[in-house]
Amino acid sequence: xxxxxxxxxxxxxxxxxxxxxxxxxxxxxxAWARHAGMAATGFAxxxxxxxxxxxxxxxxxxEETPDGRPGVSLLFFATGRSVLGKQVETRVxxxxxxxxxxxxxxxxxxxxxxxxxxxxxxLRYFGDGQQMSKLLxxxxxxxxxxxxxxxxxxxxxxxxxxVGGGNLLILADARMAALEAAEAAADAMRxxxxxxxxxxxxxxxxxxxxxxxYKGMPASTNDAYCPTLRGLPRSRLPAEVESVLEIxxxxxxAADVAAATTAGLKCLIERGRGSGIWGVTAGNYGGKLGxxxxxxxxxxx
Amino acid sequence: xxxxxxxLKGPLTGRIDASPLLPHRLAELSLPxxxxxxxxxxxGHIAVGDLFDLSGSPGDTIELEGDGRLDFVGAGxxxxxxxxxxxxxxxxxxxxxxxxxxxxxxxxxxAGASMRGGELIVRxxxxxxxxxxxxxxxxxxxxxxxxxxxxxxxRAGTRMRRGLIAVGGDAGAYGALHMTAGSLVIGGxxxxxxxHGMRNGTILFRGEIDPLPGFADCGLNRLPFLSLxxxxxxxxxxxxxxxxxxxxxxRRWLGDRGFGGRGExxxxx
Numbered sequence: 030x031x032x033x034x035x036x037x038x039x040x041x042x043x044x045x046x047x048x049x050x051x052x053x054x055x056x057x058x059x060a061w062a063r064h065a066g067m068a069a070t071g072f073a074x075x076x077x078x079x080x081x082x083x084x085x086x087x088x089x090x091x092e093e094t095p096d097g098r099p100g101v102s103l104l105f106f107a108t109g110r111s112v113l114g115k116q117v118e119t120r121v122x123x124x125x126x127x128x129x130x131x132x133x134x135x136x137x138x139x140x141x142x143x144x145x146x147x148x149x150x151x152l153r154y155f156g157d158g159q160q161m162s163k164l165l166x167x168x169x170x171x172x173x174x175x176x177x178x179x180x181x182x183x184x185x186x187x188x189x190x191x192v193g194g195g196n197l198l199i200l201a202d203a204r205m206a207a208l209e210a211a212e213a214a215a216d217a218m219r220x221x222x223x224x225x226x227x228x229x230x231x232x233x234x235x236x237x238x239x240x241x242x243y244k245g246m247p248a249s250t251n252d253a254y255c256p257t258l259r260g261l262p263r264s265r266l267p268a269e270v271e272s273v274l275e276i277x278x279x280x281x282x283a284a285d286v287a288a289a290t291t292a293g294l295k296c297l298i299e300r301g302r303g304s305g306i307w308g309v310t311a312g313n314y315g316g317k318l319g320x321x322x323x324x325x326x327x328x329x330x
Numbered sequence: 331x332x333x334x335x336x337x338l339k340g341p342l343t344g345r346i347d348a349s350p351l352l353p354h355r356l357a358e359l360s361l362p363x364x365x366x367x368x369x370x371x372x373x374g375h376i377a378v379g380d381l382f383d384l385s386g387s388p389g390d391t392i393e394l395e396g397d398g399r400l401d402f403v404g405a406g407x408x409x410x411x412x413x414x415x416x417x418x419x420x421x422x423x424x425x426x427x428x429x430x431x432x433x434x435x436x437x438x439x440x441a442g443a444s445m446r447g448g449e450l451i452v453r454x455x456x457x458x459x460x461x462x463x464x465x466x467x468x469x470x471x472x473x474x475x476x477x478x479x480x481x482x483x484x485r486a487g488t489r490m491r492r493g494l495i496a497v498g499g500d501a502g503a504y505g506a507l508h509m510t511a512g513s514l515v516i517g518g519x520x521x522x523x524x525x526h527g528m529r530n531g532t533i534l535f536r537g538e539i540d541p542l543p544g545f546a547d548c549g550l551n552r553l554p555f556l557s558l559x560x561x562x563x564x565x566x567x568x569x570x571x572x573x574x575x576x577x578x579x580x581r582r583w584l585g586d587r588g589f590g591g592r593g594e595x596x597x598x599x
Contacts, residue, residue, distance in 0.1 A: 055554075095555050097557045098557065158592075161592075163555060163558075163559070165559065174554050179553055
């Protein structure tokens with residue numbers, strides 16, 4: 030299919046069931062909330078080696094947060110509840126508890142015991158007996174004395190079902206054209222609620238395929254989309270394409286991932302062939318690994 | 331929503347135990363059956379129908395004409411709403427576990443004592459032992475919230491271990507005596523010996539005080555938790571205005587250290 034000169038391949042992104050949670054982090058200024066959010070969601074690009082995928086969903090105005098201070102909303106995704114709990118606990122303990130002036134709250138509705146993600150429930154022990162708790166409106170908060178005052182932290186958050194691994198591949202004439210297109214598409218996709226783009230700047234250049242010729246490598250480079258290997262029989266790239274970039278989408282529901290995909294497609298199609306974009310496709314594993322399939326032709330704006 | 335109204339036929343000749351008048355206990359009865367229910371009057375009994383004119387239909391709401399000699403109003407309330415036009419006597423809402431008791435007047439002694447859940451709102455003043463412990467009970471209030479717009483008497487929140495008491499006016503002496511946990515918010519000035527023997531929990535009030543010697547002065551602090559509490563109070567119905575508008579900055583005392591306690595007194599600015 031050719032739209033505004035851009036090839037939209039009849040392909041689909043294959044995404045997986047995951048577990049996610051949302052945290053609201055507030056601080057005295059938007060900048061310090063951002064510092065905490067950046068650190069807590071750092072080194073969280075792919076579950077392959079980071080343990081979880083995470084990102085800043087959006088910035089929050091003071092009137093949107095529980096304690097009336099500026100904040101950020103963070104989304105964390107992992108393959109299961111227990112690994113998600115471990116990741117969130119470590120990250121909140123090392124990156125939010127430590128950041129000046131911050132407070133941390135759950136950003137999801139109260140769930141059942143089996144979905145519990147401990148926050149203050151474990152971090153309170155840092156208070157060495159001087160911590161205090163408050164139960165307000167059915168939610169328990171811990172107040173832990175720290176050197177700049179108190180770290181206020183909700184006792185727990187909850188995991189919710191989520192979808193991770195939605196993606197778009199941008200095929201372009203040149204590296205800069207691919208990069209500019211990816212930046213614009215990532216900006217458009219970030220405006221969709223309930224999603225994060227976990228890679229640096231939302232963009233990934235090292236798309237992977239399942240397996241490798243080497244033992245012990247669960248994934249390896251997606252050689253069919255590497256322009257330097259364009260001449261090989263298994264290459265999927267036409268001669269004009271010199272650079273491919275991918276945007277990975279994690280969302281709380283399949284509908285959120287679909288909405289972000291549509292927002293990305295809309296942005297890319299509007300930029301048109303003149304901007305150097307040759308085409309758009311999506312990555313999948315033959316449809317057998319992931320339950321969620323996002324067909325590009327069905328998600329066109 | 332069905333409302334059942336009780337209007338007093340005349341002046342009371344003695345103290346009445348009004349505890350049987352709970353919405354969930356009356357909901358299944360007909361008006362004649364309710365009129366025949368006995369209420370304790372002094373050492374004897376009187377039928378509901380001889381005391382009150384009944385109107386409306388039994389359901390989840392009761393409207394009661396108040397009187398300072400009606401005791402135990404809403405005691406043991408587990409659900410539904412009781413609205414009282416006028417004052418109530420002693421022990422209103424004791425042992426409540428749910429529902430709402432709204433008193434458009436003052437309350438006598440021990441209102442909301444040993445409360446476990448639900449909401450008690452008193453538009454006037456409350457007597458002593460507000461939200462305290464019933465005689466023989468180890469713990470006082472263990473849940474729910476008590477919102478008093480006026481002042482309260484001595485020993486509010488005795489042995490409290492969970493929940494919220496907010497008093498718009500001044501509080502009497504020995505507030506939060508032997509408190510285990512929970513929050514006592516005083517919009518006015520606290521009385522003498524506030525927090526004596528407290529183990530944990532929070533007492534908030536306005537202005538400076540000279541606390542008991544068992545409290546360690548931790549000076550002025552900015553506490554994000556106060557903004558959270560203020561937001562929570564703003565979202566509640568019926569909170570006395572004097573208890574709102576916490577700035578997030580407070581002078582903090584820790585104690586009662588004479589009892590190994592680490593509760594806090596917060597003088598909010």
